[in-house]
Amino acid sequence: MLNYSSSGLDLVFAALSDPSRRAMVERLGRGSASVSELAGPLDMSLPAVVQHLQVLTESGVILTRKVGRVRRCRLRPESLRSARGWIVARQEAFWKAGLREMDRLLADEDRKTTRKEKKR
Amino acid sequence: MSSGIEARVTHRFKASPERVFDAWIRPDSARRWLKAALMEMGLAGDIRRVEIDPRVGGTFFFSDQRGDEEARHWGRYLEFDRPRRLAFTWITDPSEESKLSTVTVTIEPDGDGCVATLVHEMDAAWAEYRSRTEQGWSRMLGAIAHLTDTSNP
Numbered sequence: 190m191l192n193y194s195s196s197g198l199d200l201v202f203a204a205l206s207d208p209s210r211r212a213m214v215e216r217l218g219r220g221s222a223s224v225s226e227l228a229g230p231l232d233m234s235l236p237a238v239v240q241h242l243q244v245l246t247e248s249g250v251i252l253t254r255k256v257g258r259v260r261r262c263r264l265r266p267e268s269l270r271s272a273r274g275w276i277v278a279r280q281e282a283f284w285k286a287g288l289r290e291m292d293r294l295l296a297d298e299d300r301k302t303t304r305k306e307k308k309r
Numbered sequence: 310m311s312s313g314i315e316a317r318v319t320h321r322f323k324a325s326p327e328r329v330f331d332a333w334i335r336p337d338s339a340r341r342w343l344k345a346a347l348m349e350m351g352l353a354g355d356i357r358r359v360e361i362d363p364r365v366g367g368t369f370f371f372s373d374q375r376g377d378e379e380a381r382h383w384g385r386y387l388e389f390d391r392p393r394r395l396a397f398t399w400i401t402d403p404s405e406e407s408k409l410s411t412v413t414v415t416i417e418p419d420g421d422g423c424v425a426t427l428v429h430e431m432d433a434a435w436a437e438y439r440s441r442t443e444q445g446w447s448r449m450l451g452a453i454a455h456l457t458d459t460s461n462p
Contacts, residue, residue: 205453218456270457273314276431280316283346284427288320290345291332295324 197249201272204248209233210241214264217251221263224253314454316429323422326392330416333395334363343371343382365389369397384412392416399429 204210213227228238242262245251249268253260322329332338336359344354355374362368364386371382381401388396396413410431417424 214456264456266456269453273453273457276314276453277316279350280429280431281318282349284316284318284429285320286349287342287346288318288425288427290342291329291338292320292322292324294338294341295322295328295332299324 197268198272198275200248201250201268204245204250205272207241207244210245213241213245213262214250217262217264221261224260224262227262314431316431317427318429319424319426321419321422321424326416326418326423329423329425330392330395333414334361334369336361339369339371343373347373362386363389387411388413 205214209231212231216222216227216230224235224238224242227242228235231238242251242253245262246253249265251262252265253262255261332342339359339361340356343359344356347354347356352373352375356371357374357379358370358372360370365388366386367389368385369383372379373382374380383400384398386395386397388394394413394415396411399410399412410429412427412429415426415428417426
């Protein structure tokens with residue numbers, strides 16, 4: 190029904206399901222950052238940060254690049270846009286189906302009323 | 310207010326605005342449309358509870374059985390202007406994380422029927438629920454909305 194690659198989206202949603210990773214993503218929304226800059230405000234070990242960054246990289250939410258001895262990270266906004274498109278399309282399908290059924294219900298009632306009127 | 314993840318749907322009815330408005334707040338109708346909408350999502354649509362207190366500030370509560378779990382949908386009517394406009398919060402908790410959103414239905418007369426426009430603001434933050442919006446799902450939607458808006462070409 191929807192033309193979004195579900196495996197890619199699963200990875201994006203899984204990546205965003207963790208509060209520390211969301212904090213990193215929000216930080217990267219303000220511009221690229223080094224691994225230590227990302228780790229700064231978080232209360233966790235550097236290896237833990239690196240592990241989170243790996244999940245974010247594999248999901249396609251961020252890109253990392255080594256500049257000299259420093260690894261820098263930046264956001265891939267297109268990955269979030271596809272997640273957004275999927276959420277919206279799914280919710281629209283939900284309400285569309287609901288409205289269609291409401292329409293059917295009202296049409297059913299109209300038919301019943303017409304039958305009653307004919308009987309009279 | 311909206312930074313916007315927004316679903317928008319319109320539907321034309323061959324029925325009066327009053328009947329369409331009432332279809333939103335009648336329990337028998339809610340059972341039917343909710344079942345159809347849930348089935349569209351690939352769920353069984355096994356509706357259990359439907360409770361509606363149709364007035365501004367009134368609440369509604371729906372639930373459907375999903376295996377061992379009873380999934381809940383509830384909200385509060387924010388605007389109640391029959392037959393033109395209905396707005397409500399729409400909260401669901403199929404998972405451990407709660408979502409908060411608002412739905413506005415506008416009904417305009419159109420020939421022998423009417424057109425209903427539904428706008429679902431999926432990352433709306435209403436003061437009443439501020440603490441709730443700090444939770445996971447809403448935060449995630451918020452992050453997606455914010456980052457995709459600021460990075461739009």
